[in-house]
Amino acid sequence: MPTRPEITQAARFEYGIRPDQPRFPGSLMAQLSGPDPLDDTMPVTRTAARMAELQKLRAARADAPMLQQAKRALRQQASTDMMRILARMVRNPRGFRERLFAFWIDHFTVSPNRANEVFLLAAYFEDAIRAHIGGSFADMLKAAITHPSMLFYLDQSASVGPGSPVGQRRSRGLNENLAREVLELHTLGVDGPYTQADIRQFAELLTGIGIGPEGMRFVPNRAEPGAESILGLSYGGGGAQLADILGFLDDLAIMPATARHLAQKLAVHFIGPAPPPDLVADMAAAYLATGGALPALYEVLTQHPSARAALFPKVRPPFEYIATALRALDVDADIIAGATAREANRLGRQLTAMGQKPFRPGGPDGWPEAAESWITPPQLAARISWAGQLARTYAKEQDPRMLLSALLGNTAPAALSFSVRGAESKSVGVALLLASPALMRR
């Protein structure tokens, strides 16, 4: 039976308890050291391979039946990748690692609109985000901002310096979308020390970055000539080069406003809507002291007294909730990874009804954090319905009373114990447990 500290940690920092799985030994930070074996045993498509497939798609443009077939295959692969992402969450004993993955893909939100963007999404998650979860924020920032997925999503691929040779010849111009969101959402935060002029200058600095056949490609002919002055510092001025852009992102990553923004966001995500100010300040200070190492943020976060409080002000968003419920029932991750496209689509519709169309947040600010955003009457109805279906499928192998004890030990609220024991059937008992705040809050 799990102890209260184990239950609290699994709720706040992981995807809950999986009864058939021993707890990962050591502290939460221990989960971050070394490679994750699941990256190899449950791989998803990488950027280079997917870009090559998109090239083939372009080559097949003239041949309609072949194009259709190639697109169908890519759609199937994209669906498989998404189910593998869920399956990793369900299987991984390093739950903190998976939660950080979910946090950072939301921080660097890409919500694809076009087919090519959908096909690239899992590769973006893998190469730009997952590879850097335990490393430096500057590396993640540079990888995310220069990945084709982000360049497509925030229109950078279409932005051209108006004074550049390409801009002059084709009278094309600037698009400031990416520059704005990097400052507002990814680094300094909306309260940060920047102005419209900084956005404009940053947008000019970013010109030249575009997408080539193999991935991000820097085209000096598209870059706005001259130096840019951003946040009081000067970048570029020689021949246009990618290094100037990366240099600015390196500087941006370790600005105090960025440290505060990241600390506050992590604390709100894992602790609650009003995290203790000392926690946020200590996290930011530790981050700056290490020159922008992400583990420094996590270390302070997971050791603060508020991390151990048995009070759960947050609600797991739908995708996190279904992973938690599937773990609670010991569902085999291979069943999830091997789901057909039809099954994946049905799950997608159910998640949409819960308020979270999978991997398609409404805007670049990602999914909402507030508990109230996820438990409106229709959303809760969709969760209860899904829990009922899952319970009916798996209840035969479950005794609701044993499950209650395996998941919540001695911490189950009296009303929940009473109701689970008093249910008219095993499946209703399991459904009530899955639909309870104890499984949805964290």
Place this chain on the structure above:
Amino acid sequence: MTLSRRKFLVKTSLLGCSAAASPLLTPLTLAAAPGDNRLVVIILRGAMDGLDVLRPIGDPDFSRHRPTLGTTQGAQDLDGFFALNDALGALMPLWRAKELGFVHAVSTPYRDKRSHFDGQDLLETGRNDPDGTPKAGQSGWLNRALALLPNARLETAFSVGAARMQLLDGDRPYSAWNPGAELALSPQAEALLTRIYADDPLFAASARRAMALSGQSDGMGGGRAEAAKNLAAFAAERLNEETRIAGFSIGGWDTHSGQSRNLPRALGQLSAAILALKAGLGRNWQRTTVLAITEFGRTVAENGTGGTDHGTGGAMVMAGGAINGGRVFAQWPGLSERDLYQNRDLEPTDDVRRYLGWALRDLFGMQASALEASVFPGLDMRENVGIIA
């Protein structure tokens, strides 16, 4: 675990008891509804380009800023100065019947940072701070307006759709439902679930409403326009009963590129929603005002990718039998370089909250002084704008 893949998430009836669905709470009509007038507020998320929806073709500078988007092609003349984007062409009969109108060159007090999220926050909370920094626990202006409505009850205001709307959030109770959601529980399971949720107010309140509302509407299907139509049809159903105020959202307005393709898609949803409201409301359409508002407008000049970027002044779309339609309300600022806000945006010549405030006053008899004090703090409502007939 020996379960076959086929069994993963198979479609089953909910908890196996769908026939026994019986709402714990049935909304009962006991008191008189607060008046007959109806208000629908549609939030257009993503910043609608007012200059493309309602093109100022009479302004000599317009086509210069917009070589591809600023032509008279794809728009029909309304009054010699403004032309309506053809994607709203299905609404022309309403224009002629004075049931469609517009307000142009308006904005909320939000300035300069041009963030969707802050802009929408300000649009929905009705606050007065130009920097727009979100503050925790802010209620929506429509929720605060409910406090000024005598006899307002749970059913009086309805938020429609899957996402929670800040516009209606706050202390005053309101209803929320997503047409298409369904919940069928055995009476016993429902009673046990109610018991489990009793100590958690957030879950308890949502579950109570879900149990009461489930099974009252058909499911949703089809594309985006179909989805918007379904939201509107459900809103109309509620407005024909006890509800007097409804809100929902339509997205897809953030047209940074390919605007000539993307804007008509979003306008198609808005058009479908307005027509579905009219069809669903029947005779009640005559007592209805629809106000569609957006967080800010877009740049006057088109950008290098056939789109427009985040701007300031924008437009509001109005419809309904209760409005003083068939006209465009605007103090036009002009589009020459010196007329623009920060050399790039349409200069807002009025606060859009004045129009919202006067609509509340004319439809529901709320006092202007009370609206200024609690619904739109810091707003000077001045003389009546006259958008309600």
